[in-house]
Amino acid sequence: MPFGISIQKSTTENVLKEAIYLAHDCADESQATVSHKPQNILAVAGLKEKRKAGQGSMFWQFRPYEVGDTPRNIDWKRTGRGDNVIVKDRTEEQAETFRFWIDPILKEQGDKHYESLLYTLSLSVLIHENEDKTAVISKGKNAAKRGLTTLHSQLHYLSSFGQVPFENLKKISIPKSHTCILFSDFWQPIESIENELKPLMRQHPHGILVQVARSEELTFPFVGRTFFKNHEDIDKTYRIEDASAVKQAYLDKIETHQSELKSFAKRHGWRFETVSDAKSKQENLRTLYACLLHLEEKIR
């Protein structure tokens, strides 16, 4: 299906809605991961502030002085303006930040891009639930934040303009503490993938490579005389006189590629996951989320 139609069909609002429901579904099923059930979607989307004061460096709130507060915490500027002594609270701890990237190439294969977008947003919702922040990998400054606005801007950024192509990924400077989650189909030759990703992966000890694939790419159900084409290179045609005869050789190649990717990720402490439309979206999201939780534990 041409990609223009899929984007039109699911307007940005629709993607977001579907992502939120998907996340909701996922949270329902794995209760352990989310502390309590959200009362409404807005709550899920992270509009309710539930963080506590702590040792962190980030400002959280002003409040009147209470017995037991250290004088170091008094905000003298605020206190000087009024009668009460005002204390400046800081956040308890530094939240984890996850940065998402979707390969712009996927845009040509509408379904893959749509799914990537969906998983990104669902994961973001779940991450926000966990008091962590999300951001996208982009050229300009991109503050990691929480909340519906963040989701909106992520969605807007990822679906429309300024995505970072695969080759430029190494040029983007990303704070070391951030965890990267990269969505692509990763069907490029393994050498070029290694070349492009190595700088990023060396900087960041943790991350996930998510391969978004189609089931026919993994199973090769074709028979008879079939001519294949790439999305990128339209002029090049692979003429297969009898598709079923090459099936096994093809599957072998695919398997090799995937295992190479897996070992490459592992070497750098990353994870490699494949999601395809052979499984349901919920299932795929759960896999990704589990992977994420696993990663978080490792970071701590």
Place this chain on the structure above:
Amino acid sequence: MNFLSGLTFLNPWFLSAFLAIPLLILLLRVIPPPPKHVTLATARFLEKLTTQKRTSHKTPWWLLLLRTFILACIILAFAHPVMRKDTPLQLTKPVLLIIDNGWASAQNWSKLTVKAGSILRDAQANDLTVRLALTAPLAGQENPLLRLAENPASLKTFIDGLSAEPWQGKEGVLAQILSSEIDESMDVVWLSSGLTGKGTPQLYSEVKDYNSLKIYRPDDGALPLVISNQVENTGSDGYLITRAVPSTLNQYVTLLNQNKNNTVLSQNQFSFSGNALIAKFEEDEDEKKQNAEKIRLAGQSTAASVLLLGKSAEKPYVGIATADTEETDSTFTDSEYYLTRALKPFAKITTGTPQSLLSEKNLSVLILPDISTLPVEQLDKLERWIDKGGLLLRFGGPATAQIDQLPTAVPMQKGERSLGGDITWENTQSLTEFSESSPFYGLELRDNITLKKHLLARPEEAKEENIWARLNDGIPFITASKKGRGLIIYIHTTADPSWSDFPLTGLYIDILRKILALAERPTEAFQQSTKGNVFLEPVLVLNAEGQLVKPSPLFKSFSVSEQDTIEPSALTPPGVYSYKGQNKVLNLGNTLKQIEPITTLGGDTNRFGILEGNAEKDFKPPLLKLALTLFFIDWAVMLYLMRLSDSLRTFLSRYKRKLSLFIIFSALWFAPITSRAQSNDINFISKMHLAYFKTGDSLLDSKSRSGLTQLQNTLIARTSVEPESVVSLDIETDTLLFFSFIYWYVTTDHEPLSEKAKAKLQSYIENGGLVIVDLGTPAAVQSGSLETEFFLSLLDGVNLPPLQQIGQDHPLRRSFYLLDRLYGRYDSPNVWASYDPDNLENSVAGLIIGGNDWAGAWASGTNEMATRTGINFTMYALTGNYKADQLHLPFILERLGQ
């Protein structure tokens, strides 16, 4: 195999296409199926993965069989198999084919020709020559036709062009011809109308000795009926219908009373059981009787099934003038009384003052009894009215004897001559026999007319042709003269019996009727007939199917003296004949005294066969239908194989183009082949197009085309006429009626025209088209020149309208630009245009002949005057004589706000 014995293929060479079927299957097996095209992100992984094995077509064998069968059906259908219903004739010797083409065959003509076709095919199969003999002479010929022995195939085209004739056959003459022309060594086949004519027994005895003689006749129920008005039982005014079929057969006949436009005025149905029937209409109202033109037998289509009544369809509109109301004079009222009594059955009469009558529309005759003066403007109006074709009938009287300011036929003397008085020598005068030049010639002088007074013409100035009636002493009594396109008739006595007893006689009525008859074509009254005899010319004739048509120029006129004895023949077909208001109707039915079926000739009944309507069964349509049905089944199977049921939507989106192709294809399959032509026609109707006739000379054609294209551009630039394109027409095949004018270069090497093309041209010119004939050089445009003679021979058989040289005031010269000449490459004033002599004022030319090479000048693009001439041509073709309409010019200008 008995079933297949009658099966023949009309296009047997098409069967060779069967050889291609195995080849096609082989090709299908060898050629790989069309590949599926898949876009796959992982296509890169297929690099270097190739297979040696090729996929062959996976069409199941039964589908292949189905398709082969469809192909076989189509090939068979185009080979056009036909099955004969009748058994072929055993022909061994050259064939003499006698076809009865007399009036009685019209009813069954298609059966006759179908049978003739199958006989010719038999002859062809046996490699025999055929001689064709026709019983009825062709139009304009004396004797029946016997053709020389010829190849059946060429004879077939002749027979296809043949039709039945609306007269009787001359079998007797044919028998004589045959007795000297044919010998024993022939097989004789006679396709009979089923009825006998006068000479049929003679013809039968001539051919009955041939053992091989076979006579085909139509079924009894298909034999024609005959209607005549010669009812022998006295006192009955019905119509006699006769038939030749056995009296046991029960038939229903419907008698129709039709007017000029074939509208049925009344009808009556009869059950027919004997051999003859007298039929009548139940309600015979006067009006219907007056309007009826013919009596027709419904469902019959022969010349003998129509009885022409020979009445003038429309009554002339006659105005009788009375004096102004103030000075009522008994003379006028008396005249009016006698005139009205005499004319009422034959005319629509209105009375009034001359002034009011002249402003009546459609007035064809104006009668002025003893009116001698009119106001000047009335007089002008009267003269204009006569010039336009009015008929003025004047009577003398005391007033006109004193002073006469109105137009007269010949110069008149003042005063009147009195007869029978005390001091006169002569007592009474009566009329002499009418001379042959008079339209009254032939009227019977039953009563002696006593004249007391009458007016006198100046004898020295009256020409013989202007005197239509004389008194015994040679003094003119009725004078007439032409004025413009109208007629003035002067009767030198009163319209009432005050001066004579003429108004009391039958002759008064006869003469008035004759005068009324002249009103339709007043100028004809002075056309001289040849040999001093009056010849009645065919006006409308019946064709073989009983339709009234215009006569062919091959038909002859006959003299009045013959009119009671003449019978319908190939020279004088049944129809209406007329001259100077005299009418004669020839009805075929009246000459057919008794009709007998041909079986009464006796002889061996085995010799007679029945003509079948459709001698062949055509297998082409059913085969094509079968192929089409199978084709649809094939498609359904294909759709199923493509897993249509999975997702109709995906299929539709993916195969939208193929599907629409399929729909178009199947639509084409059903649509008649003419749809393309029709779409062209619609284009021709909706937009204006310039057109020229293809001459076959590519140089001339390109000249016409480029000339008209230049003209088209100029028209678009300068006028509101925007021609869509320039169209070249083939005079033989194309439809002409969409084009307002057609340009035609005629050179002496132009191909001769077919009869069809001539008829087409004739109807185009008659129905408002304009043909501009360019003979290429001015020298060609004069009678006697090679080109003109050639052009006239080219159009031989076309009734060309009369031509006149284009005068200074011809609308062509001012239809757009004011031109002093019609410029082309030459500027000769020698350009001729047709006109309508009966309607001089309003006639629009249908034919313009010149030699100024207009298209050549247009093509050059630099000749301004020629371009203007071209624009004038176009405007004239589109607006006709609009510019000549000076009568309405003030109003037109007023409307234009000037």
